[in-house]
Amino acid sequence: MDNIVRNDAWLIGGDFNVIFNMEETSNAVNSGIIPDISDFQRCVEELRILDHQFMGPLFTWSNKQQDTYLACKLDRVLINSSWIEAFPSSVVEFQAPGDLDHCPSLVWLHKGVPIAKPKPFKFFNFWVLYHSFMSIVEESWQSSVGGNLAQVLFLKLKRLKSYLKELNMTHFHDISGQVQKKRDDLLCIQLFNLNDTAAGSFIKDELEVE
The missing domain is CATH 3.60.10.10 (Endonuclease/exonuclease/phosphatase)
Known part of the structure; x- marks a missing residue:
């Protein structure tokens, strides 16, 4: 060797x-x-x-x-x-x-x-099942913005993102935030269970969160 x-x-x-x-x-x-x-x-x-x-x-x-x-x-x-x-x-x-x-x-x-890095935008498929989803998209997309074609696309997507975030917060109770909190709770419990001074003390809680 x-x-x-x-x-x-x-x-x-x-x-x-x-x-x-x-x-x-x-x-x-x-x-x-x-x-x-x-x-x-x-x-x-x-x-x-x-x-x-x-x-x-x-x-x-x-x-x-x-x-x-x-x-x-x-x-x-x-x-x-x-x-x-x-x-x-x-x-x-x-x-x-x-x-x-x-x-x-x-x-x-x-x-x-x-x-610090910006959080990536996540699109949830169940949003499209909301009865006003297409109306929200159309309202956001049809409002005019200035600039060349690339700038127009960028600004419209950016604006649509804020509309969809509002939809998520208002009608789906911030499901992405709830999922992230559940994941954070799970990771915290896992680290505690893998600590040599308290190994497995909260394995029941870990299994329930999973």
């Missing part, structure tokens, strides 16, 4: 399907997997790699079973010493799994201050 990697910065990450030590599981370790743990430890030692420090929960997977809850750290990001020298400001974050089985891991070579 040294002949391949040499002194290059090296990072390897993903689902290794095995824990590295006994503290990386919410339950007692089954004796049947101890050989797998030993093999993994030996591999990491021989490759002279180590875990990148990370933000987020210790556990990255759970079986989501209320009566027999189990959470483990199966996902990790491993680096060599050359990576530390080349990217001393790199950051690893494990996020809530959301719809996934495992926590996704994000790697930044340098994590700066978050930049």
Whole structure:
């Protein structure tokens, strides 16, 4: 492996399907997997790699079973010493799994201050079922605007977006906002359940939100 990697910065990450030590599981370790743990430890030692420090929960997977809850750290990001020298400001974050089985891991070579970005516009198909949908679209679209053809199209689409947002807020009780809140609640509960100090404490709440 040294002949391949040499002194290059090296990072390897993903689902290794095995824990590295006994503290990386919410339950007692089954004796049947101890050989797998030993093999993994030996591999990491021989490759002279180590875990990148990370933000987020210790556990990255759970079986989501209320009566027999189990959470483990199966996902990790491993680096060599050359990576530390080349990217001393790199950051690893494990996020809530959301719809996934495992926590996704994000790697930044340098994590700066978050930049506020405009929220993307979402069109909901059920809007067209509203009895006045076409009238709203026609009212918005037929009002004249100035400019060349490209500017006219842009301004009409922009205005139509505000009309549809108003429709969503007034007649559909801001369904997009409700969906986003539900998702935010789910992600928060998932992170709490994957925390090693409270593993699975709110698995019932997680399953209800899902």
